Amino acid sequence: MIATSNSSTSSNGDRTQILAKIREALREEAPLKHPAERSAGGEPTTAHFREWLPPVGSSAEERFALFARLSETLKTELHVCTDAAQAAAVIASIAEQCEWKTVALHHGELTDAVDRALPTSLNRVWVDNGYDKEVLEACDAGLSECELLVAQTGSVCVTGPSSGGRVLSVLPPHHLVVARRSQLVTDLTEAYASLATKYRETGYPSMISFITGPSRTGDIERILVLGAHGPKRLTVLLLP
Amino acid sequence: MQATDEAPPSSQFHSDADRSANDGPRRAAVYRALSNYKTARDRTGATFTDWKSARAAASTIKHEAVNNLDKYLEQFERNFTARGGKVFWANDSRQARDYILNLAKEKNVKAIVKSKAMTGEEIHLNEALVAEGFGVVESDLGEFIQQLKGEAPYHFVFPCMHLRRDEISDLFNRELGTAKTNSPEELTMIARKVLRRTYIEADMGISGGNFIVADAGMISITENEGNARLTVGVPRIHVALVGIEKVVPRLGDLALLLPMLATAGTGQHLTGYNSMYGGPRQPGENDGPEEFHVVLLDNHRTRLLADPEQRDALHCIRCGACLNVCPIFKNIGGHTYGTTYQGPIGSVITPHFRGLQDWKHLSGASSLCGACTETCPVGIDIHHHLLRNRRNAVTQKPTPLENLMWKAFSFLMRRPRLYSFATKVAPLAAKLHPLVQGTLADPVRVWTDTRDFPEPAAESFRTQFKRHQSTRASQTESTNTTR
Ligand code: SF4
Numbered sequence: 103m104i105a106t107s108n109s110s111t112s113s114n115g116d117r118t119q120i121l122a123k124i125r126e127a128l129r130e131e132a133p134l135k136h137p138a139e140r141s142a143g144g145e146p147t148t149a150h151f152r153e154w155l156p157p158v159g160s161s162a163e164e165r166f167a168l169f170a171r172l173s174e175t176l177k178t179e180l181h182v183c184t185d186a187a188q189a190a191a192v193i194a195s196i197a198e199q200c201e202w203k204t205v206a207l208h209h210g211e212l213t214d215a216v217d218r219a220l221p222t223s224l225n226r227v228w229v230d231n232g233y234d235k236e237v238l239e240a241c242d243a244g245l246s247e248c249e250l251l252v253a254q255t256g257s258v259c260v261t262g263p264s265s266g267g268r269v270l271s272v273l274p275p276h277h278l279v280v281a282r283r284s285q286l287v288t289d290l291t292e293a294y295a296s297l298a299t300k301y302r303e304t305g306y307p308s309m310i311s312f313i314t315g316p317s318r319t320g321d322i323e324r325i326l327v328l329g330a331h332g333p334k335r336l337t338v339l340l341l342p
Numbered sequence: 343m344q345a346t347d348e349a350p351p352s353s354q355f356h357s358d359a360d361r362s363a364n365d366g367p368r369r370a371a372v373y374r375a376l377s378n379y380k381t382a383r384d385r386t387g388a389t390f391t392d393w394k395s396a397r398a399a400a401s402t403i404k405h406e407a408v409n410n411l412d413k414y415l416e417q418f419e420r421n422f423t424a425r426g427g428k429v430f431w432a433n434d435s436r437q438a439r440d441y442i443l444n445l446a447k448e449k450n451v452k453a454i455v456k457s458k459a460m461t462g463e464e465i466h467l468n469e470a471l472v473a474e475g476f477g478v479v480e481s482d483l484g485e486f487i488q489q490l491k492g493e494a495p496y497h498f499v500f501p502c503m504h505l506r507r508d509e510i511s512d513l514f515n516r517e518l519g520t521a522k523t524n525s526p527e528e529l530t531m532i533a534r535k536v537l538r539r540t541y542i543e544a545d546m547g548i549s550g551g552n553f554i555v556a557d558a559g560m561i562s563i564t565e566n567e568g569n570a571r572l573t574v575g576v577p578r579i580h581v582a583l584v585g586i587e588k589v590v591p592r593l594g595d596l597a598l599l600l601p602m603l604a605t606a607g608t609g610q611h612l613t614g615y616n617s618m619y620g621g622p623r624q625p626g627e628n629d630g631p632e633e634f635h636v637v638l639l640d641n642h643r644t645r646l647l648a649d650p651e652q653r654d655a656l657h658c659i660r661c662g663a664c665l666n667v668c669p670i671f672k673n674i675g676g677h678t679y680g681t682t683y684q685g686p687i688g689s690v691i692t693p694h695f696r697g698l699q700d701w702k703h704l705s706g707a708s709s710l711c712g713a714c715t716e717t718c719p720v721g722i723d724i725h726h727h728l729l730r731n732r733r734n735a736v737t738q739k740p741t742p743l744e745n746l747m748w749k750a751f752s753f754l755m756r757r758p759r760l761y762s763f764a765t766k767v768a769p770l771a772a773k774l775h776p777l778v779q780g781t782l783a784d785p786v787r788v789w790t791d792t793r794d795f796p797e798p799a800a801e802s803f804r805t806q807f808k809r810h811q812s813t814r815a816s817q818t819e820s821t822n823t824t825r
Contacts, residue, residue, distance in 0.1 A: 109440035111448055115431035120586070120640050124412045127648035132409060135654060136721045138399035151598045154396035156389040156611065172611065208628075232628050235542050235576060255601065255612040267629040268575035272568050272615075273541075290597035290612075298593070306558050306593070308425065308624050309575075311617035312600070317568040318614050321484035321500065322507055322526040323371070324378040330483055330530055331537060332568020332615070 151291050158254045158288050165253040165286055172256025176315030177328060179337040186212065189280055189339040190219030193245070196337070197224055200276075202242035206233070208266025210247045212280045212341065217245075229266050235273075244274035244333075248281050249310075250296060251338070254289035257314040258338060261297075261307035268309045277313075277333040282341050351680050352703040358678040359707075365675075368504055372672060375503040379666050382609025390605070400602050401721040404657035407556075407589040411647065414556040414589045415638065421559020425621035428635045435465035438637050442467065442548070442581055443474055445635065449579055451476065451546045455537075457563070457570035458482040459550030460498050460660065461583045461639055464682045467548070478548075479540045481569035483533050490517045496676035498683055499607055499662030504675060537569070547573040547631070551584035552603070552659065554636075558593040559620055561636060564603060566614035574619060580631040582619075586638050587647075587656040593618070599659065606719040607661035646694040652727050655690050657720045664714035664724055670707050679704065686714035690727040693735075702735035704728075765802035772798050 108116055138150075158168055173180040183189040193216065197205070204225040207213050217226065227233065227241055238244075246265040248258050258279050260271045271277050287293050290312070297310065317332030328334055349357075362368065387393060407414055419429045432438035438461075446454065454476055456462065468489075471478045480489040484501030488494065490513055495501035502510070510529055514520045520532050549570055553562040561582050563570045574580050590599065596616070604610040623630035646656055665671045665685030676684040681692045681704070689704035705728045714724040736744075754761055775795065778784045786795055 109432075109437045109444060111430075111441065111445050114429060115437060115441065115638075116433040116640075117431040120431045120433060120638070120644070121412050121416070123640070123644040124415075124586075124647065127644050128409060128411065130648075130650045132405070132650040132653040134402065134405050135723065136398040136401040138395070138402035150399065151396070154390060154392040154399070155598070155601055157391055229628055239538065239542055257612055262624075262627050262630070267627060269572070269629050272571040272575065290600060291594065294594045294597050305425070306560065306618075306620055308620045308622070308627065308630060309617060310560075311571065311615055312612065314610070314612045314614055314616075317566070319483045319530055319567050320378075320608065321482075321487070321502060322505075322510060322529055324375040324500065324503065325526045327527045327530040329534065330567035330569070331481065331534060331572060 152289060155289065156254060162283075162286075165288060166283070169251060169253045169256055169286060172253075173338065176256050177336075178256065178258075178315050179335065180340065181337065182340050185341060186215035186280075187219040189341060190216045192337075192339060193243075193278060194221050194224070196276075197221075197242075200242065204241045205243045205245055205278075206238055206241040206266075206270055206274055207245040208247075208270060210264075210266075212247050212282070213245055216280055216339075229270050235269075238269065238273050241274045243276040243278055244270045244272075245278040245280065246271050248279050248285065250293050251281055251286040251340075252288075252290060252293050252312065253286055255312070255314055257312040258336070259293055259297075259310065259312050261311070262309045263307050271311070271313065272317075272332045275329070275333055276335045276337070277316075278337045278339065280339045280341065351700050354680050355678060355703055355707070358680070359674040362675040362678050363673050368675065369673060371506050372504055372675060375500065376666050376672060379500075379609060383605065383663070383666075384609075386605045386609045386611055389611070396598060396602060397719055397721050400598055400659075400719055401654075401657060403590060403595045403599065404659070404720050405654065407591055408587060408647070408653060408656045410591075411586065411589060414591055415554070415586060417556040418554050418559055418589065421557070422561075422621060422636060423559075425559065425624065426634070427559070427621035428633065430635060430637045432637050432639050432641070434641050435639075438465050438583060438639050438641070439467055439470045441637060442583070443470060445579070445581065446471070446476055446546060447474075449546070449633075451579065453540065453544045454478045454546045454548060455540045455544035455573050455577060456480050456485075457547070457549045457565065457573040458485050458501075459548065459583055460495075460682060461550050461585055462548065463495065464641065465583070465639070467583070479537065479544075481537050481540065481567075481573055482565070483530060483567060483569075486533055486537065487513065490514075494677065494682075496684075497662060497665055498660060498688075499665075541572045541576045544573075544577045546579045546581065547577040548581045548583065549573055551582045551588055551636075553596060553599065554584055554586075554589045554638075555593050555596070555618065556589055556591050558618070560593065560618040562596060562600075562616065562618045564600065564613045564616050566608070566610075568615055571615055571617055574617070575630065578631055579633045579635070580622070581635045581637060583637045583639060585643060586640055587643050587658075602719040603659050603661050606663040606717065642695040646691060649694070651730060652690070652694070654720075654722050655687065655694075655724075655727060657722055658687050658691075659720055660687075661719055663717045663719065667713040667717045669709055669711065669713070674707070679707070686724045686728070687722070690722075690724055690731065693731050698731065698735050699739055702731060705731040705735065762802075762804060765798075765804065768798040768802075769800065 206227040249261045249264040250259040316336040319330035487502045496504045511522045551561040552564045604613045622634040671685045681688045693701040
């Protein structure tokens, strides 16, 4: 038997043995029971995924209509705004209603524009150069940009570089996303393809997250409750 | 939880199955939860243009991954470590546990927050950490409830689906001192409040992983609550404990697998948060853990891999759908299985992981209706694998008494005269049966304990057939083809 004492944190464990066991195990071939359509390269093409998954429609209007419909079922609050000032007005009215004191946010073209139009009475915590966890936790909302919006699933795709890091979009109890209509893509296939193109040179961001509605759970009797650990509310402000 | 020096797994199984099947209220709670699931799943499943082709493709992707496991694991490791991540290969539970324990000690960890990881259950990680004095808090709501209750998860996707809200309220009242409530919403908010602090205070986060993405060098985690996002994002050290079979070749494959996992698992179009992580905080980033460790767990998965006939059981994406549709699961419940992975897929893989002879009884925990196979989003041949496990179990260790019975049966069946004689004496034997019924002398006791033995027909099929033939013959003769 293989010794199990090899668990020091400086080693990589039983790498060689495990790889050897895998190669030994794979010597006999296993049948492919459900052969799928394949591309010329022999791999199942991602292009096909679209033919099987829930349909989206090809025009920008159809994409938007589906995103809006799913947002409603998911309890994502979607606001179509004419410009950043209007988005700021929407935020300001929520802030007043919910008696917000502080909003956390990061610098970006859209967030900066919204920031300029937000009332000065609302405190800002900028997360760009690091932040105190306690301070961020105490914020009433987190305002971020996003990478993409996905019509097929009603999702908001955030990444570290686009959305103020890993935590801004999930720790405060209300997540506000400001995005442009042109960021709305058809489905996950298109989302991944677009990330691959954008980050070809630098490599993928260290976090990519598809957020689909506010935080939720069905753990108690499979009954839906919003705001389990992440944001209780998710608001998308869509600019032209 | 684990039957070690207690009863052998099969007798634990039988006595728990008996008890659970007779627990009406518990079964009602499980039925209710599952019917909520079914409504959601049917609705979302129906929006797919072509579920069958999607399923074939999902199965093909996992087939490619599992049948080139060495290549893809190495590719993942290369890409993940290139960005400062650390990969540790654990041969078995102890090695994985020891690594995580050593790490926690070396890094002066005090508090640990965990998001749902069935691999953690598999290697009994919490017990080991607590024994060494570390505070560990489960952050997934269902797991948090089960941890408070001191009980293993009931279902590997819905950990506390068997509990009613009043039971959870009583539990919180007892353990956390909170006021009793009948509202799932209020109960959830209690957990939210308690757990908020733990994310901030923990210096180590531990998670599982749903997919290991080879080409991007990432770990993908699917969850609804946001607790995994916080567990991975906030503490300074992160450890993801993942089974080696979780590989997919390309990041783009998730465009298919994530919606399928969500639809089959919970009936959602997409689960609340699907997050892919490619290592610790990178230069220029404002947050994220300083260290990101991935522990790749074998723990006998290579044993299943070595069986080409059942290798596809490693394609499982742990959606839990096969449990949700299983008539046996619905009636005996999750704890009865006595395994980390319950239900049909658990019954298939556990004998490979923990010994065929000790766990072969699980292959019988099936009506062979095939509902599991039909519902599986990656097309695993689940119920046939249960039959294969039955076959392998008797090949490996013949059962003399059963063998003798089959021999006698085939002896009888190959001798028409003897058979005909047997059918004649059967009614007589049935008359005598009440004399011994329920006693040790009863040859069919296992059956008659809980049911009546079917009465033999007054007249055998052969006798009826003969009589029928002769009446027909005489009729045909008398009418002499008047038509
Ligand atoms: S065997 Fe199939 S249905 Fe069962 S949990 Fe795994 S993927 Fe889901």
